Amino acid sequence: MLPLALSDVAISFPGLAEPVLAIDALSIPAGGRLAVTGASGSGKSTFVNLISGLTRPDRGTIAWRDTDIATLSESGRDRWRAANVGLVMQEFHLFPGLAAIDNVLLPARLAHAATAEVKTRALDLLARVGLSRPGQSVETMSRGEMQRVAVARALLRRPGVIIADEPTASLDAEAGAEVGRLLIELADQEGATLIVVSHDERLTERLGRRIRLAAGRVVSDTALEAAR
Amino acid sequence: MIRFVLADLRRLWAASLVIVLLVALATALGVAVTLQERALRLGSARAADKFDLIVGAPGSETQLVLSSVFLQPAALPLMSGDVLTRLTADRRVAWAAPIGFGDNFSGYPIVGTTTALVKGTTTGFTGGRMFALEGEAVVGSGVDLAIGAEVKPMHGAAGEGGETHADSAYTVVGKLQPTGTAWDRAILVPIQAVWHIHGLGEDHHEDEAHEEAGGEEHHHGHIDADAPLVEDFSHDVPGLPAVLVKPKTIADAYALRQAYRAEGGTRAVFPAEVLTSLYATLGDARTVLMYVAYGAQALVAAALMLIAVIHVAQRRRQIGALRAFGAPRLAVFGIVWLELLLLVGIGVGAGFAVGYGAAEFLAGLFTAQSGVRLPVEFSHSDALMAAAFLAVAALMAALPAALAYRQSPVEALRA
Numbered sequence A: 001m002l003p004l005a006l007s008d009v010a011i012s013f014p015g016l017a018e019p020v021l022a023i024d025a026l027s028i029p030a031g032g033r034l035a036v037t038g039a040s041g042s043g044k045s046t047f048v049n050l051i052s053g054l055t056r057p058d059r060g061t062i063a064w065r066d067t068d069i070a071t072l073s074e075s076g077r078d079r080w081r082a083a084n085v086g087l088v089m090q091e092f093h094l095f096p097g098l099a100a101i102d103n104v105l106l107p108a109r110l111a112h113a114a115t116a117e118v119k120t121r122a123l124d125l126l127a128r129v130g131l132s133r134p135g136q137s138v139e140t141m142s143r144g145e146m147q148r149v150a151v152a153r154a155l156l157r158r159p160g161v162i163i164a165d166e167p168t169a170s171l172d173a174e175a176g177a178e179v180g181r182l183l184i185e186l187a188d189q190e191g192a193t194l195i196v197v198s199h200d201e202r203l204t205e206r207l208g209r210r211i212r213l214a215a216g217r218v219v220s221d222t223a224l225e226a227a228r
Numbered sequence B: 001m002i003r004f005v006l007a008d009l010r011r012l013w014a015a016s017l018v019i020v021l022l023v024a025l026a027t028a029l030g031v032a033v034t035l036q037e038r039a040l041r042l043g044s045a046r047a048a049d050k051f052d053l054i055v056g057a058p059g060s061e062t063q064l065v066l067s068s069v070f071l072q073p074a075a076l077p078l079m080s081g082d083v084l085t086r087l088t089a090d091r092r093v094a095w096a097a098p099i100g101f102g103d104n105f106s107g108y109p110i111v112g113t114t115t116a117l118v119k120g121t122t123t124g125f126t127g128g129r130m131f132a133l134e135g136e137a138v139v140g141s142g143v144d145l146a147i148g149a150e151v152k153p154m155h156g157a158a159g160e161g162g163e164t165h166a167d168s169a170y171t172v173v174g175k176l177q178p179t180g181t182a183w184d185r186a187i188l189v190p191i192q193a194v195w196h197i198h199g200l201g202e203d204h205h206e207d208e209a210h211e212e213a214g215g216e217e218h219h220h221g222h223i224d225a226d227a228p229l230v231e232d233f234s235h236d237v238p239g240l241p242a243v244l245v246k247p248k249t250i251a252d253a254y255a256l257r258q259a260y261r262a263e264g265g266t267r268a269v270f271p272a273e274v275l276t277s278l279y280a281t282l283g284d285a286r287t288v289l290m291y292v293a294y295g296a297q298a299l300v301a302a303a304l305m306l307i308a309v310i311h312v313a314q315r316r317r318q319i320g321a322l323r324a325f326g327a328p329r330l331a332v333f334g335i336v337w338l339e340l341l342l343l344v345g346i347g348v349g350a351g352f353a354v355g356y357g358a359a360e361f362l363a364g365l366f367t368a369q370s371g372v373r374l375p376v377e378f379s380h381s382d383a384l385m386a387a388a389f390l391a392v393a394a395l396m397a398a399l400p401a402a403l404a405y406r407q408s409p410v411e412a413l414r415a
């Protein structure tokens, strides 16, 4: 599990006067739970991209324990993310034509990291997210099942942090609740830090802390009674 | 990675198939042209192998070779029969044999000649024996006649039709082993029979016009089927279209050519030499066809690039997302590159097979027509051509692969 400390982070895009995101200081302890909410366009996805190393801030430090990913090169961030971050997005980004198990293993295989141990773990994870047919082709799955495959993929390489951007937004209430429950449960079991961007009250209220963004700024930061 | 590439290609099998077909056709075009031209050269050279020196009347050298070596029907001018008399007596000559045309039987040319030519240009009989009487015939391996069959000569060259020589017929007494030449489709008879059937030789008709195109006036004679074979050409030989000469040495060959080229009423040619000049023309034709093939290949390559770039653009989200989930950048490059290279590789392989098949098919048609066997075979240069195709494909595939490589994962993830 990884602790996160942001300081003096800002990013702007060409043509925009104000920075899209500006965070003076934010820290999350190792194994912490954070929900991020805010209106559309408030900078939530930009936040996810920054802390997962997909984009680089204009200034500031994004320190995951001792690693300031703001100083890493693009391929350095790729490598760091592969080893430390489990990403779950609103869209599943699964590859049609491949079985569930092959989708879970695909990034690891492409990184030559799919050892026998990793393969066993992939099967185990599929079982833990409640999928009993690892050989099923993903395009034949329901949306809820697809997102559970994506969750298993995110957890494969024992990431120190799980970052999810609207993981339940494209699912119906029931499937969304199931995926939300799995994320929290697996983060607990694996001891991973969990950061979830969501509008879904039922999901965010179960995380220990909630920040709200507006126009790229943190406008509220609330500790919640963990309703677990 | 391979597994992913294969799954991807399987999913996009229709588009993949189209790409493979395009590549295969463009490749096959070039391969077929190359193989066919090579086969024509090798085949005709082999067919002319036994024909050292041909002596005929002045006229087109090419026509003389085409008519005598490849038995292509055409009206050759005649030269005086004395030429054969002198050649047979020449000490530089191992043997000299007349080649007389004029008749055909169900599409096979009937060629009048001597036992010396049959022995000298073939490897022997698969059945039967050499002709020994005026009314006997020997057939090439490609002639669909059994020993004992009766051959009623039709006047005129093969394919022209014409009347039969009603009261004359040959009996097939021998079948030759295949030689891979036009003579495999010929019916060989004693030259004296050809003379007699056209009313020549018995009396001294040296000024007789040769009657192959037929039409006006026929001096019909008939063969005396049981007359013994006479191969003495020391006097009173009728006019002849061509004589095949086997010189004793290479020096003799050049000396003879010089002698009979200089002489007024004759012309002497080395078929190999005439073919070489024909090959130059053939080479030009090949060059033109190869440019056509290159053009087709360039078009296909351009089309492929377009398809690949559009394809990558359409899949940038899918492919770029791989990086977000932990695939290395190079793997993303590798996937696109490998997919394209695999398709082109399969296409080139299939193209070589199709090109070979097409060349074989054409060669088969040609052999059926002419009797000349065309050897369709690959050479080292073809391996180079395949390697060049793949190298170009590898380079070209790098462009869409680089596009995928440069694809930002953030853009890819944005829904």
Ligand SMILES: Nc1ncnc2c1ncn2[C@@H]1O[C@H](COP(=O)(O)OP(=O)(O)OP(=O)(O)O)[C@@H](O)[C@H]1O
Pocket (backbone or CB within 6 Å): A013, A014, A016, A020, A038, A039, A040, A041, A042, A043, A044, A045, A046, A047
């Ligand atoms: N590459 C970019 N270039 C210019 N503007 C950008 C870029 N990326 C994001 N923005 C802008 O930054 C703002 C924040 O975008 P972001 O995607 O983070 O919003 P969000 O909070 O995730 O919204 P949503 O809830 O709709 O997903 C938006 O106004 C967006 O237009």
Ligand SMILES: [Mg+2]
Pocket (backbone or CB within 6 Å): A044, A045, A046
């Ligand atoms: Mg967003």
